[in-house]
Amino acid sequence: MNVFLDAFAWIFSPDRTTGYLPLWEAVLQHLGFTFGSVAIAALIAIPAGWAIGHTGKGREIAVFLSGAARSLPSLGLVVLLYLVIGVNFKEQAAVVAFVLLAIPSILAGAYAGIEAINRSTVEAGRAVGMTPMQILWKIEVPLGLPLLIGGIRSAVLQVVATVTIAAYVGLGGLGFALIQGIQTRNAAQILGASIVVVILALVLDGAFALFQRIVVPRGVAVQHSSPTRRRTRRAPVPAT
């Protein structure tokens, strides 16, 4: 327990507001890298995921590519990109690595959200004369939103934990305090910095969990509250 007390003492020490990288500044850098990378990843992955979900084409290649991207070790990638594009672009190198880390979850969330929609709902849209664009924007996108937000949620969690490696190429963030603590064998600092990363992750996850509930369309929310009806509706789908 003592170690935890020391860690919290480290977090709340007045020394954390001074020095090369004050703690709040490290947190801001950390969040900046996280949201910046996830935003770029979303710009790429959401349209691609919707296109795959809507057309039903290209799913295999997307699974293959995003699976391959997910298996790349981020630290190795940051260092490799940094070596390739040079020291003056190390921020870009790190962001590219984080974007690659975030894309698979968001992409999967985007197309899985559309694929999970009951086909008869889409058919109904077509039957009342909706154009493909209307089907996408009025049926598929709103109904797929909860799964998409879920994908973004897991991307944010992965990236917020991984941004700690940015400090290995001198980009700050909470990894700075971690690495400094490891090298100076300061257990309170290592644990303190880790706790801040954990808290960031929990807060972000909580916020997204809330958001995920809010974006469930009203009609779907009603369906969810009566599980028996949902089961009977879904049952015929695998048979078709």
Place this chain on the structure above:
Amino acid sequence: MSITRTRIIPVIGLAAAAVFALSACGSSDSLQGGGSSGNQGGDDQSKTIVVGSQSYPSNEIIAEIYSQVLEKDGFTVERKFAIGQRDAYMPSLEDGSIDLFPEYTGSLLQYYDKSATAGSSDEVYDAMVKVLPDNLKALDYSPATDQDSYNVTAAFAKENNLTEIGDLAGVKDLTFGGAPELEQRPYFTDLKKVYGVDAKFEATADTTVDELVAGNIQVANVYSADPRIETEDLVTLKDPKGLFLAANVVPIANADKADEIADAINKVSAAMSPEELVAMNVESTVDQRSSADIAKKWIADNLG
């Protein structure tokens, strides 16, 4: 169809995660297993010496030289190289599963005594011997050093007439780059007190030398045996007032085996110069030669 498909995705993800988790366990297990088997080997045959090294090419070359010299003397050598940082291998050295390790006087002194202050090579060596555990014995230290040093580019040194750290005193807007911990090291915090140098800190971590060459920082904290000092044409600033803790290469041996290997290893330490250490690092990182080759050549050249 669509439902079964979407269910497969998380399963694949989970399987991948499990594979990663398992492989991570596997590697740590094998490391521990290696340590204990080394211990048994040491007990069975008294003529077997287990030599360890850090996962740092320069350190591995020295360990390889120790190994080859001992093999020439008829010992069976078991190599446990690239173990990692001091926190990882010191326990193995202390419990006897490793018999011999190339170390650095100042760094090892600081490992056992955080409050250790800087000093000359002799002072640091004596202080280190005092704090070593009883079952470990330091053999003679070598003139070869691998310690923290401040470096500038040749152009910057010429422009500002720099040869030692104190010459930086008049220079404006100095940013020192180094690992994150440099901010807290006495050799940074005492710059003003010892040399009257005003310095800003920048955590450049693994990019330090590149940042220096790119001009983003003016002074780089680099190990003195780093081959890039030579390949990037850097100038190491002299430290006449002893800001840095001396870090001479020193063999640390298990006390039970120290006497039988002392002669051979002390000859290595005496023969190795700081310049040769740098040259060997260049051969390793620039010419990509194996530590075994480099060690063999050095032994042939220096110990005949």
